[in-house]
Amino acid sequence: MRLTALDEICEGLGLKRGQGLAEARAMFPNIDVADEDGAADRALIEAIADWCDRYTPLVALDGGEGLFLDITGCAHLFGGEEALLKDVLARLLQMGFDVKGAISSSPGLSWAICRFGRGGVISGERMEEALISLPVNALRLEEETVASLCKLGLRRVGDLLHLPRASLARRFGTRLLLRLDQARGANEEAISPRRPVAALSAERKLAEPIQAEDGILQLTGQIAYSLKPGLEARGAGGRVFELVLFRVDGRVFRITAGASQPLRDPSRISALFSERLNAVHDDFDAGFGFELLRLNVLQYDAFEISQDDFTGNGRGEISLADFVDRVSARLGVDCLRIAEPKQSHLPERAEVFVPAIMARPVQRKVEEIFAFAPRSERPLRLFRHPEPVEAFAATVPDGPPQRFRWRRLVHEVVRAEGPERIAPEWWLDGQDGEERDYFRLESNTGRRFWIFRQGHYDAGKVPPTWHMHGIFS
Secondary structure, three states: EEEEEEOHHHHOOOOOOOOOOOHHHOOOOOOOOOOOOHHHHHHHOOOOHHHHOOOOOOOEEOOOOOOEOOOOOHHHHOOOHHHHHHHHHHHHHHHHOOOOOOOOOOOHHHHHHHHHHEEEEEEHHHHHHHHOEEHHHHHHOOOOHHHHOOOOOOOOHHHHHOOOOHHHHHHHHHHHHHHHHHOOOOOOOOOOOOOOOOOOOEEEEEEEEEOOOOHHHHHHHHHHHHHHHHHHHOOEEEEEEEEEEEHHHHHHEEEEEEEEEEEOHHHHHHHHHHHHHOHHHHHOOOOOOOEEEEEEEEEEEOOOOOOOOOOOOOHHHHHHHHHHHHHHHHHHOOOEEEEEHHHHOOHHHOOOEEHHHHOOOOOOOHHHHHHOOOOOOOOOEEEEEEEEEEEEEOOOOOOOOOOOEEEOEEEEEEEEEEEEEEEEOOHHHHOOOOOOEEEEEEEEEOOOOEEEEEOOOOOOOOOOOEEEEEEEE
16 A cells, blocks of 8 residues: 655655555554545546636646646636636635645646745746746656656756757657746647537626526526627527536536527527426535526527517427427437438438437438438338248249238238339448348238348248338328
8 A cells, every 4th residue: 555645744754655655654653544535536626627617618637636727818807817816726725625826828837836836926027937946847757757867966947948958858858848848838738628618608696696496597598698699690599508507615517408499599598497407406406505607508500590470479480499498408308309311222221310409400402312212102110120021922033922920910912012122231231231122012901011022032042031121001
């Protein structure tokens, strides 16, 4: 068992990460230890990252011990960089976290100042000055490289700044130069946000926390009005919305709702979240209330403007879409499914079922739409998987059966049409697929079936098989 994390007192005593627990107890018998819980640590750092979304949507994890926040264009909303950093540290301290932060124009320098310096805001003129006194392991180098540098007496970053770069690259590799340039801001380093950045966003900060769901929905409608001009400027409507609720104790709730058609109407957007709140009611805990509400547009599509009816409300045209949106928000996106055509000649592949809320009209040419249209009548009910049939007295080699047994019942054929031959899709099934010959059959009881023969009656080969694929009536 080894030490994986230390507090400031243990670090001051000389204990190190990776040190054996038995050795640490031999040195200091009274130290307190606790088992590491990696999953809990990960959940905690992610919860803090969610909370930091109030400052910027660009929040990235730095392993399991830190966060990167890209506050470009956000600092002025909080009174400047100094005020923003002070607010972050003060709020986290109130939650019980002892944290350190730094702001600079380089992620590498901020990382180094946080862990090996005093933190604070580092201006562009002071970047090199702040780096000089830091140890070389502040450059995020491998342990082997740090040990090699220390053996040569290069213990501070300032010892490296004026050495020939070619010599450093030959001795320690190009990674050392890359990390040095990133810390100095000479090489830009992008961070990868843990969540996608919303296309549009609007928020409302509250002077008093709010708890009631009715009040939350009312504020959601007001925030949706703020999004409408941005959507109109893009000629678009939102398809996926996200309501983010920041609770006063730091917990963050994210509620997502989708729409079957692009939306701009604030009342309909608010109605979507009314259904979602009803669906997640048991898991929704307002606690002491929410102090910040944010509405994000995660996905949007082109918005088609249509003429209203004579009543002026146009509700007749959106009633179906409104029904799909509200039912999907309440019961889940998979509760309603519709069939969408696919380019395939095989009947079971000619369409696919997708959630109704995710379906969207596809603008295609007429010849593309009818390229895969069937050449003959199709049954009213098509089985998802063809069922085996025993055919009797079939006209060899290409005729229909005179009678067949299906689901333990024998049916006498009085009329038959076909065959309609459908070839296999070799690009999906390979060269082993067999052709199908489809027949429309009518029994003596008036029932109509759609069956097919797979394979051919060839001497010396496996006889073909018959299958039921659908029912006309």
